[in-house]
Amino acid sequence: EPEVTQTPSHQVTQMGQEVILRCVPISNHLYFYWYRQILGQKVEFLVSFYNNEISEKSEIFDDQFSVERPDGSNFTLKIRSTKLEDSAMYFCASRGWDEKLFFGSGTQLSVL
Amino acid sequence: KNEVEQSPQNLTAQEGEFITINCSYSVGISALHWLQQHPGGGIVSLFMLSSGKKKHGRLIATINIQEKHSSLHITASHPRDSAVYICAVYSSYNTDKLIFGTGTRLQVFP
Numbered sequence: 001e002p003e004v005t006q007t008p009s010h011q012v013t014q015m016g017q018e019v020i021l022r023c024v025p026i027s028n029h030l031y032f033y034w035y036r037q038i039l040g041q042k043v044e045f046l047v048s049f050y051n052n053e054i055s056e057k058s059e060i061f062d063d064q065f066s067v068e069r070p071d072g073s074n075f076t077l078k079i080r081s082t083k084l085e086d087s088a089m090y091f092c093a094s095r096g097w098d099e100k101l102f103f104g105s106g107t108q109l110s111v112l
Numbered sequence: 113k114n115e116v117e118q119s120p121q122n123l124t125a126q127e128g129e130f131i132t133i134n135c136s137y138s139v140g141i142s143a144l145h146w147l148q149q150h151p152g153g154g155i156v157s158l159f160m161l162s163s164g165k166k167k168h169g170r171l172i173a174t175i176n177i178q179e180k181h182s183s184l185h186i187t188a189s190h191p192r193d194s195a196v197y198i199c200a201v202y203s204s205y206n207t208d209k210l211i212f213g214t215g216t217r218l219q220v221f222p
Contacts, residue, residue, distance in 0.1 A: 031208070042215065043155070043198065048208040056208050089153055101145065103155040 002026045006092050006104035013082055013111055021077045021107045023092030029102075032075045033093040034067065036060070037106075043091070049075065082111045115139050116213035118199050124219045131186040133216045135199030138180065142207055146173050146184045147198040149215065155198070158184070189220045 005024040013019050025032050034046040047057040049067055066078045075094075079086055092104040116137045125131055135144070143162040149155045159166050159173040161182065166173050170189075175182040186193055199213040 033208075033210075035210070037153075043200070043210075043212040045209045045211070050208075058209065091155060093155075099143070099160055101157045101160070103147075103157070105152075105154045108153075 002102065004092055004094055004102050004104035006090075006107050008107060009105065010108045011110070013109070015084060015111055016081050019079050019082055019109065021079075021090050021092075021109070023075045023077075023094075023104055024073055025075055025092065025094030026096070026102055027073070029094035029096045031055075031095045032067075032069070033101075034077045035091045035093065036088040037091065038085075038088045046077070046090075079109075082109075084111050087111045114214065115203075115211050116199055116201055118197075118213040118216050120216060121214065122217045122219075124221065125189050127190055127220055127222050129189050129220075131189050131193070131218065131220075133184045133197050133199075133218070135182045135184070135213055136180060137182075137199075137201050137211075139201065139211070140204035141177075141180075141201040142204050143202045144175055144182050145198075145200045145202075145210065146182070147200060149196040149198055151195070158197075186218075189218075191220045191222050194219050 007022045032049040035043050037043045045058050047061045048055045064080045068076050089106045091106045095101045119134045145160050146158045161175045170187045172185040196215040196217050198215045200210045
């Protein structure tokens with residue numbers, strides 16, 4: 001079965017540093033998403049991306065966050081200046097027209 | 113109050129038992145997902161429903177739009193079904209924003 005690939009699986013960074021989380025969605029998919037899950041809490045929507053632009057974003061997705069699809073295969077989430085509260089598991093997901101959602105295995109971000 | 117509520121929060125069962133997990137939501141929705149989150153953290157979509165009932169193997173999902181309620185049933189449960197099961201909805205207004213429930217942790221013992 002096709003899969004969404006996320007790298008790295010773990011990222012440790014210092015507070016205030018920039019991080020880029022990378023995702024390779026399924027190749028013929030058109031809709032791309034980032035979610036996050038703080039330890040012990042529910043999964044939260046961050047942003048959706050379609051046709052090379054953000055289609056929806058949550059209140060969490062402030063000016064410190066950005067997304068990009070730089071080369072037609074990768075889909076990245078950048079956090080400009082990380083805060084302690086950004087520590088979470090970040091999931092990328094993608095879907096095609098049939099609306100079945102495929103998730104990556106996640107990147108565990110730890111901000112020290 | 114959460115827009116998506118699940119019950120129970122935790123569930124233990126013996127292998128072979130019939131399992132039901134419930135999801136209630138307070139917003140108008142266009143569709144509902146049932147997701148499975150494995151102990152390692154990975155998430156798999158089991159079903160997407162906008163009406164009626166769907167079945168896949170030992171899993172059955174139903175939804176009642178009027179009552180704003182969905183159920184996930186597992187027949188003949190097995191230890192490998194042990195996971196967190198998450199209900200998530202697309203609201204009618206923000207059609208691409210999934211709103212997640214807090215999940216139901218299921219443990220099936222042999």
